[in-house]
Amino acid sequence: MTTRMNHLLGLEGVSREQIQTILDLGREFKAVGQRRIKKVPTLRGITVVLMFIEPSTRTRMSFEVAAKRLSADTLAFTASTSALSKGETLLDTTQNIMAMKPDVIVLRHAFSGAPHFLAKNVDAAVVNAGDGQHEHPTQALLDMFTMQEKKGSLEGLEVAIVGDIRHSRVALSNLWGLTTMGAKVRVAGPRTMLPPFLDRFGPSVTVHDRIEPAIEGADVVMMLRIQKERMGKDLFPSDREYARFFGLDDVKLRLAKPDAIVMHPGPMNRGVEITPEVADGGRSVILEQVENGVAVRMAVLYLLSAHLLEGA
Amino acid sequence: MPGKTLVEKQIIMDAATLDAALDRMVEALVPLVAGGKSCLVGIQTGGAHLARRLQERFGARGLPTPPLGVLDITLYRDDTFLGLQQPVVRHTDVPFETSGLDVILVDDVLYTGRTIRAALDALVDFGRPRLIRLAVLVDRGLREYPIQADVTGATIGTVASETVQVELTEMGCATERVVIYERESR
Numbered sequence: 001m002t003t004r005m006n007h008l009l010g011l012e013g014v015s016r017e018q019i020q021t022i023l024d025l026g027r028e029f030k031a032v033g034q035r036r037i038k039k040v041p042t043l044r045g046i047t048v049v050l051m052f053i054e055p056s057t058r059t060r061m062s063f064e065v066a067a068k069r070l071s072a073d074t075l076a077f078t079a080s081t082s083a084l085s086k087g088e089t090l091l092d093t094t095q096n097i098m099a100m101k102p103d104v105i106v107l108r109h110a111f112s113g114a115p116h117f118l119a120k121n122v123d124a125a126v127v128n129a130g131d132g133q134h135e136h137p138t139q140a141l142l143d144m145f146t147m148q149e150k151k152g153s154l155e156g157l158e159v160a161i162v163g164d165i166r167h168s169r170v171a172l173s174n175l176w177g178l179t180t181m182g183a184k185v186r187v188a189g190p191r192t193m194l195p196p197f198l199d200r201f202g203p204s205v206t207v208h209d210r211i212e213p214a215i216e217g218a219d220v221v222m223m224l225r226i227q228k229e230r231m232g233k234d235l236f237p238s239d240r241e242y243a244r245f246f247g248l249d250d251v252k253l254r255l256a257k258p259d260a261i262v263m264h265p266g267p268m269n270r271g272v273e274i275t276p277e278v279a280d281g282g283r284s285v286i287l288e289q290v291e292n293g294v295a296v297r298m299a300v301l302y303l304l305s306a307h308l309l310e311g312a
Numbered sequence: 313m314p315g316k317t318l319v320e321k322q323i324i325m326d327a328a329t330l331d332a333a334l335d336r337m338v339e340a341l342v343p344l345v346a347g348g349k350s351c352l353v354g355i356q357t358g359g360a361h362l363a364r365r366l367q368e369r370f371g372a373r374g375l376p377t378p379p380l381g382v383l384d385i386t387l388y389r390d391d392t393f394l395g396l397q398q399p400v401v402r403h404t405d406v407p408f409e410t411s412g413l414d415v416i417l418v419d420d421v422l423y424t425g426r427t428i429r430a431a432l433d434a435l436v437d438f439g440r441p442r443l444i445r446l447a448v449l450v451d452r453g454l455r456e457y458p459i460q461a462d463v464t465g466a467t468i469g470t471v472a473s474e475t476v477q478v479e480l481t482e483m484g485c486a487t488e489r490v491v492i493y494e495r496e497s498r
Contacts, residue, residue, distance in 0.1 A: 028384070028401045037437040040387040070387075302401075 005303050007119045007126045010135035011176040019144070019177060022299045026145050029302070030295035032069060043072035046305050049102040051077045052129070053090070054110045058266060058290065059129050059139075063106050066297035072305070075102065090114065091121055098122055104304055107131070125304040133167050138300060139265055140173035142293040144181060146285055147220050149292070150261050154181040160214040160256070161185060162246060163224030163273055164193040170265045171224060179204050188214035189246065192236075211246050216255040222263040223248050223273045239272050249275040253283070261285045318475065318493040324450065324468055325490040333465035334362070337447055338369045340463040341416060344445050345378075350414040355431055356384040356402040358420030361482040362449055366418060378416070381406035388430035404434075411439035420478040422448040422464075425457035450490055452476045466490070 005018065032040055048067040052060050060076065067074045077097065090109075097105070104125045107115045112132035119126040130136040148154055159178055165171045165187045178185050179201050187198065188208040198207050208214040215221050226242060236242065248262065262274075262284045270276050279286060325333060354363025360382040371377040384402040417431055428446060435444060449465040454472060470476060475493045479485035 025401055028403065031404060032387075035438065039437070041433065042387040 005125075007115075007128075008137050008300055008304065009115050009119060009126065009128045011137045011140055011173045011180070012135070014137075014177070014180065016180050016182075019141070019181060022141055022296065022303065023145050023148055025299035025302065026141075026292070026296040027149075029069075029298035030292065032298070033291070033294060039069050039071060041071045042302065043067070043070040043305050046070075046072040046104065046301075047075065047100070047102045048072045048104045048106060048301065049075045049077060049097055049100075049124075050106050050129075051094075051097070052108040053079045053114075054108050054130070055079070056108050056130070059108065059293075062290070062293045063127075063129060063138075063297050063301075066294050066301055069294070070298055070301060072104075072301065075100070090117070094118060094122055098124065104301060127300060127304065130169055132169070133172075134169050135173045135176075136169040136265075137173050137177075138293070138297050139170050140177040141300070142289055142296045143170075143174055143222065143263060143265070144177055145292045145296050146263065146289050147183075147261070149288075150285060151219055154178065154183045157183040157220060158218045158257075159183050159185050159220040159222065160188065160211075160218040161222045161224065162188045162211050162214060162248065164227060165189050165198075165224070166193045166195040167227055168224050174222070175201055175205060186214040186218065190236075190242075211248070211252060212255055215248075215252060215260075218256045218260055220261055220263060221248060221253065221256050222265075225265065225267065226269055226272050239269075243272050243275075247271075247273050247275065248278050250277055250281075253278055259283075263289060266290070316495045316497060319496050320491055321474065321494045322492045323489055324466060324476070324492060327488040330449075330465075330488055330490060333449060334365055334369060337449075337463050337465055338366055338373065341366070341445070341447060342373075342375065344462060345414040345416060348414045348442050349412070350378045350416060351381065351408060351410065352378050352416045352418060353381040353383050353406060353410075353431075353435065354418040355427060356382055356404075357483070358449075358478050358480070359418045361480050362420055362478075363416075363418040364482075366416070366447070379408045381408065381410075383431055383434055385427055385430040385434055388434045390426060390430065406438050409439055410435065410441050413439075413441050415441040415444045416447055417444055418447050420449050421476050422446075422451045422459075422461050423454060423476070425455045425459035428459045429457050449478055450476055468492075 050060055050063055064074050102124050106127045106129050107118055108129040109131050112134035114131050115126050115128035128135055128137055151157055161171050185205045188211050191209050198205055262278055264286050268274055352363040352367050354360035367380050382405050384404045386401045445462040447463040448461045451461055451464045451467045452470040473495055475495055478490050480488055
């Protein structure tokens with residue numbers, strides 16, 4: 001029996017058993033997406049609000065497809081069309097949305113902690129779809145799903161995460177999730193992009209200021225997007241210099257295990273953190289990550305709604 | 313079942329009668345599907361085991377072996393969330409095209425009919441069968457939906473406080489049997 005989930009705000013504190021439940025369910029939901037009729041009636045009558053107060057196309061679409069394949073109704077609320085730009089607070093906006101009685105709110109927000117604030121103040125399940133520089137739990141879940149699918153088990157897996165670790169919510173969620181699941185994580189990036197808090201993860205996480213030792217012998221190489229919009233000039237000299245020292249190309253990839261897979265959460269800066277040859281090469285699972293994202297988000301929506309309607 | 317305990321009340325079938333019942337079921341199924349290409353689809357988990365056994369028996373009689381699928385109906389249930397624990401989603405695998413086939417849907421116990429209603433919805437999402445026949449090992453009555461089996465291993469009368477379990481070696485049971493238990497509050 002799994003402890004039931006009320007919200008999914010991050011992977012910090014989520015148990016190994018809960019993560020495994022989501023990954024196992026994801027496998028069944030992936031099969032639904034491969035059928036002729038890619039839809040099951042399970043969440044009929046459930047309303048999912050997609051509240052994206054920060055630009056995002058793929059994550060929003062992924063959640064929308066996930067909800068629709070479960071027969072839930074979706075409402076999209078994006079920053080450009082919202083009243084937030086007219087000065088309304090997040091809580092006021094949310095209370096207006098609550099009048100429409102949504103069961104699940106999927107929130108993307110530029111401020112770390114916004115989903116936690118929402119979860120305390122509304123009577124709906126909240127899913128964090130990325131909050132500032134904090135967490136992006138469903139991205140890490142789809143990453144772990146993909147690794148498990150390709151490698152069989154996460155236990156003892158050597159995973160390299162390369163790029164701007166400091167500003168990356170994808171990296172942080174993966175660090176929490178992967179260490180909980182027994183994987184070993186090597187993070188690498190320029191010193192200006194490495195956060196100070198990594199010792200809290202203990203000996204299963206190692207930190208490198210060069211890419212080579214991080215990817216040497218790795219089972220998985222995850223490249224992060226260089227988020228130019230989030231950093232000043234002092235962190236980042238030039239695209240070309242970054243590509244030379246930290247970009248993944250065929251030569252550097254040879255250091256990883258021969259069967260290593262290459263991942264990227266997208267959108268990619270081709271020629272900066274990853275060369276087109278690697279991104280489109282035989283070891284890249286980048287497009288499978290997108291497909292798996294829908295399956296994992298279906299699992300999350302299902303588990304959260306199962307709790308909501310329990311005893312209804 | 314929280315706060316409830318199961319007390320064994322009556323054994324409906326032992327290993328030998330269960331074996332004979334499966335033989336009778338195959339015999340009854342053969343003319344029902346004689347007109348077309350058939351397949352077996354078992355409902356997780358008891359029905360899936362029984363469907364596999366029926367498949368073997370088709371082969372043992374020198375008949376063409378129908379392909380086998382397994383169906384989990386959790387995502388199609390109408391009571392998924394009604395006070396139950398978090399429902400477990402089991403594996404669904406129908407690895408062939410069902411359109412135009414005669415589908416033999418197999419379950420262990422037929423009770424309210426709700427499981428079969430869900431299974432029919434699930435099946436039609438996979439394709440458009442020529443026809444669907446229902447085969448169950450035990451029909452325990454107390455239907456809530458207008459559904460009936462085409463082939464039945466045994467028909468028994470029960471009351472709602474009872475539960476009927478088909479115990480097979482595939483489920484890790486040492487002895488094969490069909491048992492009526494009484495649910496008693498602790």
